[in-house]
Amino acid sequence: MNEELDRINTEQEEGISLKELFKIVWNNIALIIIVGFWVVVLGIVYTFVIATPKYTANASLQMQVKVEENVGSEQSALYIANTIRGTYNDFAISNTVLASVIEDVPELENTSISNLKSQISISSPQDALIIYIQVESTSPELAQEIANQLIENSIEIANGTREDRENIYLKDRLSLLDEATYPSGPSSPNKVLNIAISVILGGIIALGVVFIKEAFNNKFKSPEELEKHLKIKVLATVPGTIKERKVVE
Structure with a gap:
């Protein structure tokens, strides 16, 4: 019986972890887009401006x-x-x-x-x-x-x-x-491949930045998270962010 309860609790925790993962991504979607965009821009600049054609x-x-x-x-x-x-x-x-x-x-x-x-x-x-x-x-x-x-x-x-x-x-x-003929065009850099790599790399770096940011954030973001880590029951919450409450006061 205890083993069954442990299994159910484990599955619930795994479900919550996956839900939290998507929530972290969604809450930081603007940061992901900005970081990914600039990585792609740098990749394009390198491909079309910096890299020497061969x-x-x-x-x-x-x-x-x-x-x-x-x-x-x-x-x-x-x-x-x-x-x-x-x-x-x-x-x-x-x-x-x-x-x-x-x-x-x-x-x-x-x-x-x-x-x-x-x-x-x-x-x-x-x-x-x-x-x-x-x-x-x-x-x-x-x-x-x-x-x-x-x-x-x-x-x-x-x-x-x-x-x-x-x-x-x-x-x-x-x-x-x-005989060797005059090359019709550059063989490198591969512009399409470089841009594709920049897009993938931009996504990876953006997600990495988000998860590092979240790893150093030790604040509780929801009553459920507070209950999960402190093993206590939250009876009530004060609506609004800290800034919003200061404005009201």
């Missing part, structure tokens, strides 16, 4: 693997293709290749190899003999130029026509598939 240029290479050169075995050809793919991914961003790109692109005169490397992304699907190169820069012209120069120099260095040494895995195995 542009991405895309280019691609084709791996050349002939089955008849590998004892007529398709499996051997696929093995060599995977070797070329993995080798080129590291070769294209090696110090030798990147240094040559910096040397050939005047705008990169004061750019370090590590900085240039951070602007380059290389990928290739497992089931295709194609290598994709992406270059991101604050200048669309520079992104395009870096991508094309990177492909040109990496092929020349791999074939040994630019440097004294050649790469035995890549020599005569790479050819240009698509």
